[in-house]
Amino acid sequence: MQPAFYMDRIADYAGTMTTEVRTAADDWTGGPTVNVENEMKALTLRILVKSMFGSDIDYEARGIRETVRTLQEPGQPAKQPIARMVPKWVPIPMWRRYKQGIREMESVIQEFVAARREGSVEERDDLLSMLLTATDEGGEEMSGKLLRDELMTFLFAGHETTATALTFTWFLLAQHPEVERRLVAELDDVLAADHATFEDLPKLEYTERVLREAMRLYPPVPSIPRETTQALELGGYALPAGATVAPMQWTIHGDERFWREPLTFRPERFAREEDRPQFVYFPFGGGPRRCIGQQFAIVEGKLILATLARQYRLELVSDPDVDLSVSITTRPLDPIRMHVEPRE
Numbered sequence: 225m226q227p228a229f230y231m232d233r234i235a236d237y238a239g240t241m242t243t244e245v246r247t248a249a250d251d252w253t254g255g256p257t258v259n260v261e262n263e264m265k266a267l268t269l270r271i272l273v274k275s276m277f278g279s280d281i282d283y284e285a286r287g288i289r290e291t292v293r294t295l296q297e298p299g300q301p302a303k304q305p306i307a308r309m310v311p312k313w314v315p316i317p318m319w320r321r322y323k324q325g326i327r328e329m330e331s332v333i334q335e336f337v338a339a340r341r342e343g344s345v346e347e348r349d350d351l352l353s354m355l356l357t358a359t360d361e362g363g364e365e366m367s368g369k370l371l372r373d374e375l376m377t378f379l380f381a382g383h384e385t386t387a388t389a390l391t392f393t394w395f396l397l398a399q400h401p402e403v404e405r406r407l408v409a410e411l412d413d414v415l416a417a418d419h420a421t422f423e424d425l426p427k428l429e430y431t432e433r434v435l436r437e438a439m440r441l442y443p444p445v446p447s448i449p450r451e452t453t454q455a456l457e458l459g460g461y462a463l464p465a466g467a468t469v470a471p472m473q474w475t476i477h478g479d480e481r482f483w484r485e486p487l488t489f490r491p492e493r494f495a496r497e498e499d500r501p502q503f504v505y506f507p508f509g510g511g512p513r514r515c516i517g518q519q520f521a522i523v524e525g526k527l528i529l530a531t532l533a534r535q536y537r538l539e540l541v542s543d544p545d546v547d548l549s550v551s552i553t554t555r556p557l558d559p560i561r562m563h564v565e566p567r568e
């Protein structure tokens with residue numbers, strides 16, 4: 225599947241990203257007050273669905289957004305603190321909705337797979353077509369089940385994590401006006417229009433540092449489990465082969481041995497490669513299991529941040545002391561509400 229995420233392919237997806245973020249920018253006309261997490265989730269889901277299935281899909285009409293919300297419900301402990309403790313086989317309302325949501329999402333995916341197989345896959349440049357032509361080392365194509373599973377994984381892991389990174393980026397920018405001023409100055413200097421394009425990205429160096437620093441302080445996936453392949457001793461503990469080990473970004477990203485003033489939002493710390501060990505910063509994991517969508521997420525995040533920040537300033541109107549829900553992803557327990565102000 226790796227060729228589907230080479231930079232030349234991501235450049236093709238960038239056109240969809242630019243179109244959707246410009247639509248989102250137009251939706252903010254009039255200076256609304258928004259739940260910024262919901263806004264970022266809606267935007268990144270639209271981008272991912274159209275990058276996966278093609279620009280001719282109306283994801284709202286197909287109910288994909290509402291289905292995704294249903295499937296995310298068990299991951300929100302503040303809303304379902306007791307229900308989450310009930311096994312999935314117990315038919316409480318939350319698990320019934322969850323299982324129905326899975327069936328609905330699988331049905332949509334199977335429908336698009338079947339339709340694409342009947343047509344000319346080679347004429348399409350979306351992710352689904354790339355996966356339909358992907359083969360393993362032996363030349364075998366994916367089974368229907370594996371293809372469905374991969375698309376489901378991309379659908380959820382590929383939009384919520386980027387939305388989380390952007391949510392906390394806006395949250396941090398609103399509280400650090402000096403960083404925001406420097407970001408906007410770069411955008412004014414680099415961008416020839418009111419939106420960013422794929423060709424602008426190499427010059428948006430500070431924009432990327434802002435994103436990277438936000439992911440250091442608020443890692444979208446704060447724990448990335450791995451399995452030991454052999455017995456070893458780690459930190460004085462004996463671990464057998466096959467043990468699950470979960471490196472915690474919260475701990476390592478804030479370790480004073482590697483980060484000066486670790487609790488401070490300082491994007492300039494990424495201006496140069498400092499002498500840090502390889503895995504003291506790993507928002508996308510690392511090694512052969514590094515997130516396959518890393519470059520997709522970075523390109524998407526920069527395009528969204530640059531385009532919206534060029535046109536708008538977001539002022540925090542909710543409590544800056546945010547409590548977090550930390551499970552598979554990092555989320556604010558309460559909505560982060562921000563007032564959208566057009567820039568002069």
